[in-house]
Amino acid sequence: MARVIFVHGVGQQFSGALQVLAAVGPALRDGVQLGAGLALRDQDVACAFYGDVFFEPGTRSMDVPWWDETDVEGGLEAELLEAWWGQAARVDLEVAGPDEAGVRGPVGYGASRLLLSDRVRAALDALSRASFFAHVSEPLLIFALKQVRRYMTELELQQAAQARLAEVVTEETRVVVGHSLGSVVAYEALCAHPEWPVTDFVTLGSPLGMRSVVFDRLRPPPVNGVGGWPGGVVRWTNVADRGDIVALAHRLASRFGSRVEDISISNGMRMHAVERYLGAARTGVAVAKGLGA
Template sequence: MAAIVVVHGIGKQYTGPRSLHGGIAPALLDGVQLAGGPQLAPEDVEIAFYGHRFRPPGAPVTKGEPALTARDVTQPLERDLLLAWWSEAARLEPDTVPPPDAGTSKAAVPVSVQRALYALSRSRFMGRAGDRFLLGVLRQVSRYLGEPELRAHVQAEVAAAVAADTRVLVGHSLGSVVAYEALCAHPEWPVSALVTIGSPLGIPNLVFDRLRPPPREGRGAWPGSVADWTNLCDRYDVVALRKQLAPLFADGGRTVNDVAVDNGWQAHAVEHHLTAVETGTAIADGLRDRP
């Protein structure tokens, strides 16, 4: 197996573990090398792949996954999350992203969603991505948190990837939530370091309060056997709406090391995160006790 396991983010339902590995592993190795870490090979990195769990079954009438539109955002969690991201993008980029006005929360759902999508299209978070990408983000976050059977299947994929020699678990975007919950459920794992990048873990009510195990008195459980947890995000990444996770997760002397990175125009891109020296340092530090 591998010393480093990466849990990918959303939108990977039409790819696979090997094709993802081809982009993620070299980026990760570049970041570790830039940080002066140990010499690694691609086989030291494994992808915990769960994207196929979101792929719709084939049907004779339709092909692939239907394109989502503003009218498909019907779940309160999806709408509230979208509006929270819009507010954060407007706060971070007031010169380019128009803010929600007082009437937004009372507007009809398709109207408020359309306005949010338009506003976010002007943000660094969206970059070159389109509405379909953002709507897909909302739908997969909502399904993972709201469908127990799907959640269990995704968790099983991570458990299958972690082995006796795994020391670092890296989670990107929704994958950071998956990785966190997997570590909480398996304190017996040998993983000593958790690295979360572009993480929505701290979003109140919508994500944080729906975690398993649930937070108690405003504090999330410490993730299993982990000794070191580094959380990295770009300041313009609205998915990582709560940039500082340390106040939310602590266990005695253990706390989250929150680190800012600059990912340029693509604030949420996994490859941009992994090639950063800050991410490479966190992964290299997690490998220091590797046999």
């Protein structure tokens, strides 16, 4: 029975729980060994896999449509893209910012199709020069936007993703680790299940603090600008690389209260890479605390 459960982010739709665990399990165990001198066994770590919930049940497409700027929807998708663009410009000298693009126009639901497409095209062109997205094709980037939008707006999909975490939580589980969108899935599931025995929540490269797109859409919703505490969790450690474009608000204490311990690390040129996050000694220390080490 797993004492630590890992919840993945977007882009895992063609994988499975065993494949994800094979990729990230060693990094997590290395981080705990490096940071706390604690040797975890294979059976101590499990993966809550939800990548397939974005497809029809029993199916899994092996092709990503050749999406372009005309396929990015106004509202949440465009707002998220704009936020990534602005953050990329702040941390990467090769990326021209939104104010330098020479293309004006709203990105909300009221934007005209032409204005929206022009603005989205400028954002995609700018992000193509960002080292952060160096190995991400345009269709895959748009696919990521759509996965975030679908999770944040489709209640049935949210419930399906959170149910995957519920399936692997046992009486032995003490730590939940969420990366990227997986931190949102884990947060909402923990809020919904205060009876779980989980004492420690570790978020990596988390977008939980991103207003409008994520923070203001959480269930339960924030009260007076402060997000709710995740269930029966005793400690919440948030780990972020300052250059991680996904972790726009890299300090979550300002959104969820001073009980959150924010830790900054550097993942080199792979700012959002889950293996870099998990293998970091400071992440390992946070996980080990939940295991009594």
